[in-house]
Amino acid sequence: MIVNGIEIGPDRDLAGANFADADLRGANLxxxxxxxxxxxxxxxxxxxxxxxxxxxxxxxxxKLWGAxxxxxxxxQAIFIKANLEGCNLKDANLDGANFEDANLEGVNLxxxxxxxFDLWGDNLIGANLKGANLAxxxxxxxNFSGVIMPDGSIHE
Numbered sequence: 001m002i003v004n005g006i007e008i009g010p011d012r013d014l015a016g017a018n019f020a021d022a023d024l025r026g027a028n029l030x031x032x033x034x035x036x037x038x039x040x041x042x043x044x045x046x047x048x049x050x051x052x053x054x055x056x057x058x059x060x061x062x063k064l065w066g067a068x069x070x071x072x073x074x075x076q077a078i079f080i081k082a083n084l085e086g087c088n089l090k091d092a093n094l095d096g097a098n099f100e101d102a103n104l105e106g107v108n109l110x111x112x113x114x115x116x117f118d119l120w121g122d123n124l125i126g127a128n129l130k131g132a133n134l135a136x137x138x139x140x141x142x143n144f145s146g147v148i149m150p151d152g153s154i155h156e
Contacts, residue, residue, distance in 0.1 A: 001027060008032070010048075 045065040076096040111131040121141040144155040
């Protein structure tokens with residue numbers, strides 16, 4: 001698959017690539033290096049980003065519905081106003097990631113380290129936070145309806 005003149009695929013070095021506004025629905029980017037890539041407003045619905053290197057990548061306003069990001073390194077990645085509904089972020093490194101105003105409805109964050117995260121006002125309806133570390137996280141205004149909490153209980 002060629003997008004913006006760049007051949008994409010699993011295990012590819014795509015660091016710093018510009019995929020702003022690109023249609024990457026269902027793309028297989030497993031293990032790809034997208035460090036510092038511009039993915040603003042990109043459509044990554046159903047994309048496979050398992051074990052991808054996403055350090056510092058910008059996903060602002062991106063559509064990531066149902067994307068798989070298990071084990072991805074999202075260190076300092078930007079997800080401002082991104083729609084991550086139904087994403088699987090199990091075992092992803094989220095240190096320093098920015099989820100400001102993101103839609104996290106139904107997201108799997110099982111075991112995630114969200115210590116110190118600002119989740120103020122985020123939509124977490126039906127998310128899985130089992131085993132997640134929420135120490136010092138800012139949770140005011142977040143919607144936790146039906147969320148599986150770190151202790152396994154379901155928030156009403």
